Amino acid sequence: MIEIERVSRAFGGLQAVREVSFTVATGSITGLIGPNGAGKSTLFNIIAGSIPPDSGAIRLQGEDITGLPTHRLFHKGLVRTFQIPHEFSRMTVRENLMLVPAAQRGENLLKSWLSWWKVVREDREILRRADDVLAFLEIDHVRDELAGNLSGGQKKLLDLGRTMMTDARAVLLDEPGAGVNRTLLGKLAEAIERLNRERGYTFCVIEHDMDLIARLCDPVMVMANGELIAEGDMASLRQNPQVREAYLGTGSSGQTGTGT
Amino acid sequence: MDLAGLLAYGLFFLNLVGIYAIMALGLNMQWGMTGQFNIGIAGFFAVGAYTSAILTTGSSPTWLGGFGLPFLLGLAATVLVCLPIAWLVGRITARLRTDYLAIATIGIAEIIRLFFLNEGWLTNGVRGIPGIEKPLGTGNGGYLLIVTAFVALIWLLVEMARRSPWGRVLRAIRDNEPATAAAGKDIARFRLQAFVVGSCIMALAGGLYAHFVGFVSPEAFRPLYGTFLVWVMLIAGGSGNNLGAILGALVVWLIWSSTEMLAGVLPTDLIGSESAFRVFLIGVLLQIILVSRPQGMLPERRPPMPGEQR
Amino acid sequence: ELKVGALMPMTGDLQAYGESSRNGVELAISEINDAGGVMGEPVVLEVSDTQTEPQAGVDAAQRLVSVQGVSAIVGALSSGVTIPVASSVSSVEGVPQISNASTSPVMTDLDDNDFLFRTTPSDAFQGVALASVAVENGVDSAAILYINNDYGEGLANAFADAFEAAGGTVVGSNGYEPGQASYRGDLSAVSDGESPLLLIGYPENGQTILRQALEGGYFSDFFFTDGMKSPVIVENLGAEFLNGSFGTAAEARADTDAAQHFRSAYEQAYGEVPPVPYIDTAYDAVYSIALAAVAADSTDPAAIRDHLRAINDPDGEIVGPGEFAEAVDRLEAGEPINYQGASGSVDFDANGDVGGTFAHWVIEDGEYRTLEIFEPSM
Amino acid sequence: MSLLDAQGLYAGYGGVDILRNTHLRLGADEIVVIVGPNGAGKSTAMKAVFGLVPIREGRVHYQGEDITNRPPERMVTRGIAYVPQEANVFPSLSVLENLELGAYALRGDHRPRLEKVFEIFPRLKERRNQQAGVMSGGERQMVAMGRALMVEPRLLMLDEPTAGLSPRLIDETFERIREVNHLGIGVLMVEQNARQALAIADRGYVLATGENRYEDTGPALLANPEVAEMFLGG
Amino acid sequence: MVEVIQLLINGILLGSILALGAVGATMIFGVLRFAHFAHGDFMAVGAYFALSVVTVFNLPVLAALPVAMAATAGLAVAIDQLVYRRIRRVQPVILLISSFATALVLRSLIQMIWGSSNQVYETGIQLPWRIGPFTLKPDHLLIFLAATGLVVTVHLFLTRTRLGKAMRAMSDNMNLALITGIPADRVIMATWAIGGALAAAAGVFLGMDTRLHPVMGWTLLLPIFAATILGGIGRPYGAIFGGLVIGCAMELSTLIIPGSYKPAVAFAIMVATLVFRPQGIIKGTV
């Protein structure tokens, strides 16, 4: 689905991403882990067109998409979330979701003026979808609240909800679990699995919660200092000394494995 | 001070209010809905006024005239002429953030004004263009009907735009650009559209103004009356709220003209200069409005959800 | 009761002129009222501020007409305000409007239903007058810096044409934008190091330009038009640098009774000689309106308009501003009069314009002194 | 005497109470953890204590002194440091400047303090001239913590300090928190990594819809099956 | 060539006046995130304060300068406390419109107190020194030196005290600044005081070079903003640089284009800067 080929990116003297290559297979849920500052989010930014790579190429289903602007990628079915939630803070939660669907008739000003009733009808349909998503994420009680007033975790959920409003084929999730309550996180994992299974979404997930990664992802890529240092399933990575040293540490969090 | 006189002044007054209300609506599309800080309103206002003036007046040896088009065609032309200009300005300034856009647009507006001032072959330069007629020989009353019709039409169009998904994208852009891009919206396109539509509305107001006062010269398009007053109207009325924009135009113009009577009440030796005191009063009233109702008289309300009655 | 509206820039760029023009208006009204008023009632003045902006100007004018119910308007000053007021208020409402200071040639042909008049001559005249004065002073080449508005541009062109026709050379001519902090670049652009500078403008920026011209060594000799005839300039810059500078201004023959009457009355009322131009023109505008109302025996605006020319009957008895009571008597007796104002004969032509005489003045010992008053030969 | 004692708090944003009769208590050298679902009001409780959300009813005492609704900048001079959940660094300032600003309210040489922070987060020393706004999510979290430690607080309030940190750093962070606590600093923190947090905590509160639901020692809460199922992810 | 150099000298003078205004404007922009439209009128007020000192106590202008600066600083702080403080938490645009109202109030107050005609500190003309083909006016040297001195003082103040950093912190995130224990109100007051004092100095210098008039500052506002933008918003050093560039460009422009288009030069530079280097010539992201 997504082929990342020898992608590099430096910021000043810092080589944030170095010659990284891997493939996110269609229909997979691929994990991406690594220490803080390893370059994971930077890689996401490159894939999603937010920043250009210094070298290397990105292909989406064989098509070269390197350097395409974000909104074009969206229409090719590539969607992302942000590590720090990017909500529309002065719009309501519902509006945050209703914004997302592509090619809305009413996004054309002339059509809005000339065929108002069709626009309203279409919008009603979108609203229904949005309410479904909110109910699923258990934040429908705040649906008319301004998104800026949500709690930190609620914002993360809203971010995920926006990807559910699309007909995406490939979704990049940057730490969907950070700050989300563990009980809800379980449900979130379910949601991701279901989207993957039922709608055929392909996921690439950055996450520091090893329980979540272990439960969802196969394969898992490990980055450190901008390079890809290992890949495989979580169980094998846990045994990899390099990964343990760079990332998991020896303490409890890497090992208390199967919480759920 | 008889009733007929008051009525006559009222008609006149409302004409100007209507013209300013249209400008405030145009600004609302740019600022209230998209967050584009355009302080070059006077530039587009001037483009509209001059376009209509040049196209509808009789011929003259000193400036490019003699087209003698009818009123409505002149107004249509304001929009058509403004379109490419606003598009160009919008393209140039597309990437600019709020404060930068503000200062760029005020610069462009001044350049436009200096152009009209110095290119006499086109605009009769400093002398201005006289003899712009009201359509069908209407007086202030008749013209008020026309202006009111335009205010209503523009209000309807802008309000529909605000409630449409198009408006929703604009508000999203105002809120958070990267996230809007991540949601697949072509930010540059939407911003440009809002800028161009808003500017064309201002140009249309310019055309109405030219026919109302019958004369245009560069003096009418200096920043104070061409731009800041419109801002004051929108902010005092309630940015983001289209009725607020109209109400703001009414209230602010009322303050502007009624302070003169207020200032006359105080003895001159107490306040030095009556007229300076009037400006002082305007400033103070404005401050009071801003401090006591910073959201404006009619604050922004979120557009109704589809199916919701509002 | 006759109500006269004064539409003056009490704020904005031309404020200084607005305030003194109002003095002229008030002076005339108090004299008229002392002489018994119009139709037995005192004349009432309503002042309104144009802010030197057209939008505010038309609004103020409409308020004067509709709310205050004035029968005639004196003003406005700048053509940029006077013309919109004429085309959207006075010609529509049918109220005569007499500008005391707008000199734009555009007004001559304006389609104003014959409601727009002025008591100051069009720019076209002064340029010619100034050229002949310059030649007379031995100027054979000159640089011009003019304020970039219709006043400045009109005068600069009229002067340049007449001056060149008389054999002079214009070494450089440039418009300047008001409100700049530095005009050194502008000065440098027109200076050739020896020719004198013709500065057409108003004291606001003119003073800065003069100062920078002197301090930068760009010019040391100057001549001016009426706009720069202001004692404050000499006061602020020092007489020694300006002595010998000369200029023109629309001015009535100072030796007429009317002019002398005006000057002494003004001095008595305000404790100074009229400091800037356009005060006497404002004063005459009020007299014309009052006399026309008496002649029409009505305060109806259209009737006043219809009689504005009638008070200048060439066969009539000449009356001046100090003789209002006599003029009223004559008019009531049905005899024709010919008003001779402080600023000149005030004979409105078919376009509502007046011809005019000009003063050739010089600065001597820091004082403005009028050398002669003459009528330019066009 | 307890370090912090908040009783019967009612507070919220513009009219609606988010906190309803919430109470929190913290002994002088305790680590206390607040857990609960998203939107429960955990962050709001922290903000209310720190004077960022007006308290409508109830009192907050710090070292016996009433600090209810005091302005936040006064809290710092009293020795309370707070790391908010979001927007907790100055994005356009460098890491070093962020840290220096942490000690703004304090007099004297701050270099020793700076060294101590760098010791805890060596990564920050490496990247000290980096603009904080472009740091990775985890790095920012370190900057924010470091900034708070610069005040040498008596009471450290942390809102989800480990969100976005790698497992290894989470371990380290909790380790640091324990060390800090051993120096006699009270720590009040909100955590979603509840199991680990409760494991090092002296006591814990479970907050749901603005009310105190459970309150016990860390291990006891962990052992409570109801709490585990509802709030700790089973 | 001589002409170009002479114009450059003039440009540096104009530029140093612009720079004084721009440094204050840029600091206010940096901390409070709004374009302060009353800044030009602060300049005018400062100039008139000095005029009062000069006429009442019969002092030379430079002696009146510190008084005018202090008085204007006080005025700026007072206006902030009275008006801006109350609306600081709303949108910056409200502050902007409010500053516009402040501008109206100040300008009309000047008219009511000092009248609206042209005034000068000292009557008469100061004849220039002639150095080879160039002319230089003693006052200009004085203005340039004083402006430089002021800018250096501000520089030292910002770097030697923690205030500069605190200002940038506040412009980043006011809430976080509070949490960090930065006394926001005091920092803001200091910003206003410095901005007001510098504006007053610029006004006094402008008055020495031209004349005093109620709108003297207002007309200089746009070039000041142009300088601010050119230098990168929130960058005091950038503002100095921007002021000098705009000053020189405006003076030199008359060599190429008609004087009536002169104001467009500043704007054209400004727009070009914005389009091609939006962060300003000296990089400013604050």
Ligand SMILES: Nc1ncnc2c1ncn2[C@@H]1O[C@H](COP(=O)(O)OP(=O)(O)OP(=O)(O)O)[C@@H](O)[C@H]1O
């Ligand atoms: N725009 C930028 N300019 C300079 N440096 C940057 C920029 N963006 C990221 N970096 C640096 O690049 C490195 C990689 O950052 P990145 O955000 O990709 O890390 P990450 O793997 O996502 O870490 P985390 O898990 O903490 O989010 C970091 O050291 C960061 O400071």
Ligand SMILES: Nc1ncnc2c1ncn2[C@@H]1O[C@H](COP(=O)(O)OP(=O)(O)OP(=O)(O)O)[C@@H](O)[C@H]1O
């Ligand atoms: N500024 C605000 N204005 C209005 N409501 C707010 C505001 N901030 C938070 N809320 C609301 O208050 C409730 C509690 O928010 P709070 O941030 O305290 O939750 P939390 O327990 O910290 O959740 P999380 O674990 O997700 O961070 C939420 O429903 C939220 O929508």
Ligand SMILES: [Mg+2]
């Ligand atoms: Mg990251």
Ligand SMILES: [Mg+2]
């Ligand atoms: Mg929280």
